[in-house]
Amino acid sequence: MHDYKSNFTNALDYGYQKTKLIWWKIFLMGMLASIYVAIAYVAYIYILSWYGNDELLRTGEFHLTGSALFVASLIFPVGLMMITILGGSLFTSDTLAMLAVFDKKARLYKVFRNLGIVFLGNLVGALIAAAVLRGASAFKGEQLRVIEYLITKKVSSYWYEILFSSMFSNLIVAGTVWSTLATRGAIGKIFIIFFFIWLFTVTGFHHVIANLIIFAFGWLFADVEYIQYFKTHEEIISWSQQAIDGGIITSDYLESRIIDFTKASKPTFESMSFGYKDSLYNIININSSHKLPAYSFDWTLKAFFVNALPALVGNWFSGAIVLPVSYWAVVKFKVDKYGTIDSEIIMENEIKEVIQNTHVDDIHEAEKIAYINLKQKQREEIKKELKKELWFDKIISKIKNKNKK
Template sequence: MHDYKTNFQNAMQFGMNKAKLEWWRILIMGFLGGVYIAIAFYGFVKVTSLFSVITDGALSIRPEGRIAAAAVFPVGILFVLFLGAAVFNGDNLAFLGCLKKESKFRSLLLRWSIVLFANFLGGLVMAYVFHWAAAWNENDLLVIKGIIEGKLYNARGGEWHQIFFSSIVSNIVIVGAIWSSMASKNAVGKILIVWLPIFLLAIAGFNHIPVNLSIYTIGLAEFPTVAASNYGSMWAAIFIYNTLLPTLIGNWISGALILPSLYYVLVNFRSSKNKYIAKFCSLEYIHDGNITNAFCEPGEELNAQAETEAQKAIENKPFIFSLYDKIKNRKRKK
């Protein structure tokens, strides 16, 4: 099992790989990501529908239905991880490359825009595939209509900020799940690590931009059957501003800024005193010929960066090396 520092390096490599992908690869992987999330949402709706009860034209869902539906939804993220697709949320980790100055922020914005558009495109294609396949029954469409109305109400009646803060929590869960999965090298471990947080996300109903895009595209494909009451043909425009926009901003803030930045600071920054001690202690290893141990904290694994940092210590702080020799000679005299 990796500690958080080792797993941070895994996340850093994951993010930098994302930042280096060609635009057409991002487009294809993002399209596939949209397809997989749409399939997961299809399963979510189908299971929810099985536990639905219609009374006087109104749809109600039994409590166990929400649990069962939430248990199905993680399939989408698992497909993304194991089949090599991309969703906007996971690609937010590319910001780690920007923090390390390995990629430019402008380039990341372009890549995020491409993957977001590709997620939308994948969801749109699947929405019409479901429509042409007559994949939805009457209960399914009532469930979808209820979800759309609920999101519009939360955004307008419950105010815009509720969607926004829900989205911040959502991407902490999603990026946290993807990040945590890097600590495991076997498939079963990754499945368990991802499934539990995404199950939590689905049962809590937090807002996730690829899922909301799937809901939006299905609403477009099935209009006017699932048109939200009181909104008519305007529901699509209202949904963009009041649901998709705050979801996008909230997801980006937590997935690209909060988690990556906090862990970057936690792993990479030391106090000036600790830096001095680390450089001084590293010279003992250099002096004894064990240069790769330099700059390794207790319990840390050896890494290639240790040698580079130790060499810098000799070049930039020669007086420390002299001081080390003096101290060692005094000990010998005693």
């Protein structure tokens, strides 16, 4: 397991390798990564739907509790585990390729080009996953309620809130990928990914690719109808008035879609509940309009301009600027004194040996002795290499002389 200084070399190499891939490989890897995250998202939605459905049966109201979100978040790290083990590229982690620019191993335009390609691959992968799931009718009533809940939550924030939230998001996600480079073992990588991504999921910070995946689910299942439940008559009147005032539906259409029925929430207690049957698109559009009165456009445009665009900028900034610049300043600045990261580590180890094996207490004196020792070791290694070369040259010359004879 490498420490943060020695792992910096791995991060540099990771960033450099990302700039060397051919464009179609970048696109394909981006598609695969997004599909893997979408698979984890399906499991996340299903777990939340089970909890929400239990609340519906118990109280007559679909509700997601903190414990439901806590438990469902345990499954979400599987997406990044699949990417790490099977291979794939996410826009958010590929922002670390900026390290190659700082190290003068890649040009800025090439990094931006590759980021654009992988982002497009991630978007196409999300749409493909959503289309396949739609063909399989994977999401029904309870799952659609979860999708409505998640999308409403994501498009009901102001753009600057999402911008700052997404900065924290990619500190975790890009930091996860950086951290996995510190170990080669699959078990170690899995443990790192699990705790980091679980933390990211629980906090609810905005990740542009994860958000686009849930939006893709909403777009592909937008015309699917399900019943939105209400516990009281006053609640449905308030909700209906909001929909009519917003110009989304008319009062005549609303009356034709109201479902009035009796539902037993407990064996000994019955309460009147109301339902409104309509497409997922209309329900998200109505529910997502409560916090953003200044925006007159529907949730699909909010998804792009209010959520995805600020999340894209925030994720890029933290992954391409904050993390690389911070560790470049901390690690590379010190490394320049000795030339390479490896030589700095060797120097530190030599200083420790000097302090342990001698009676020198002063660190500056120990550095001088360590420097002299390293120089001597380098001279001895050079002599050994020269002897090997001379020995090899002698053998070659003997072979040549034999051939001449």
